[in-house]
Amino acid sequence: MPLFGKKETASITYISHSGAVNRVDVPVGDSVMEGAIRNNIEGIVAECGGACQCGTCHVYVEPQFLDRLKPVQDDENEMLNTTASPRQPNSRLGCQIEVTLDLDGLVVRTPPRQI
């Protein structure tokens, strides 16, 4: 599968529960979940591959970025109530956060458990 030209990227930092810090460039249009999976970053499972079915790409978004994100939709909201690690006010599903240039510098933390 060829890549047609170089895509714009935003820098996303993932901090795992164990404290591992990974800063990666994620193509605009990919999700925060895809950014983690494609870079083999621990702490995100994504059983369903990004279809908003499984609730295993739960992340805690650093609060200063929260108002830059599109609001939580019904499906995501319901699933966040049943994630393996407790929901917090800054909980989101990584598959539902689309990376934009505006999110350059975003920091998310992964929870202790996804399953």
Place this chain on the structure above:
Amino acid sequence: MSVVIAGAGQAGFQTAVSLRAAGYLEPITLIGEEPYLPYQRPPLSKGFLLGKQGIESAALRPESFYAAQRIELITGARVQRIEPQFRSVVLSSGARVSYKKLVLAPGARVRTLPLAGISYLRTCTDAVELKQRLNAAAEIAVIGGGFIGLEVAAAAAVLGKRVTVFEMQNRLMARLVSPVVSEFFRRVHGEHGIEIRLSSPAPDPRADLVVAGVGVLPNLELARDAGLPVANGIIVDEYLRTADENIFAIGDCAEYPNPFAGARTRLESVQNAVDQGKTAAANIAGRNEAYRAVPWFWTDQFDVKLQMAGLSGGADREVLRGDPESRRFSVFYFQRGRLIAVDSINRPGEHLMARKLLASGAVLTPEQAADESFDLHTILA
């Protein structure tokens, strides 16, 4: 000596990834018949047909991932035969690869109909071709009212096509869901202008495009030719080992003892492929892990998300939670008073809860299930 994985679909891919994640250091060779990087199939019948995502976004990992993980990926190649006595496989190119452990993940192929000019949807190649034909067509006939048929029908309707679905059974998705769910989906498709013809055999295919989604056939030849026991699938034990202790079989083609069915089953799903890949990897890496994952499935059609947990086949009682009129409800299936499955429509939280309930074996009564004021979380607390 290495691990050779025959089949680079979701199951084979997961085995390779999980082996490395488990710290396995020996060589891993992942052999796929299709000429693509390993990819996920679910988007092909949904986001891709709708034009919401490109075909390349289906790739599970970028090419660089395989080198970085020291996974030798061979695409466009078939494993032609297994030589169990030498612990080697022979590829279509004639090359011979030896293994310490072999994982068979050859998947399934579409069941075809004896009619010319029909489109099917299984692979990336199928999807690209179907999308082109779909764009050029005005009138579409879909044969088969299961997941694939209905997802294609829904995408075609959203793209403004006139769609008719022909289903042999007297209701949609009859093999998978209860009549109340079938009827709900018949109505949803009707609301979007799709004509559903039930109890209706293959049509006089005079549409611009005829698409068939009439099931798949597991690829069993490789195992059978090697003398491995095969029935409806390649027979494996709870550790996903075939009769040959050095050969595992996983995914769509594996027939395994399923504690949720109380029988041997063969399941065609992403969940089964992924979780069996993980279990096979764990067992190759030296753990002794039985496969006991709760089966779950999903389909997206229009704005309706259907998620299924467990296997409802043996149910003797069904309980409705919520009102289908609200377009958000679940059906809880019981067998001799015990919860065995839950189908959820636009209730993803309840689906996740159902999976936890089924995994834990917690006791839920039909009365509690039917009572919307009863908080399911309290059962697990």
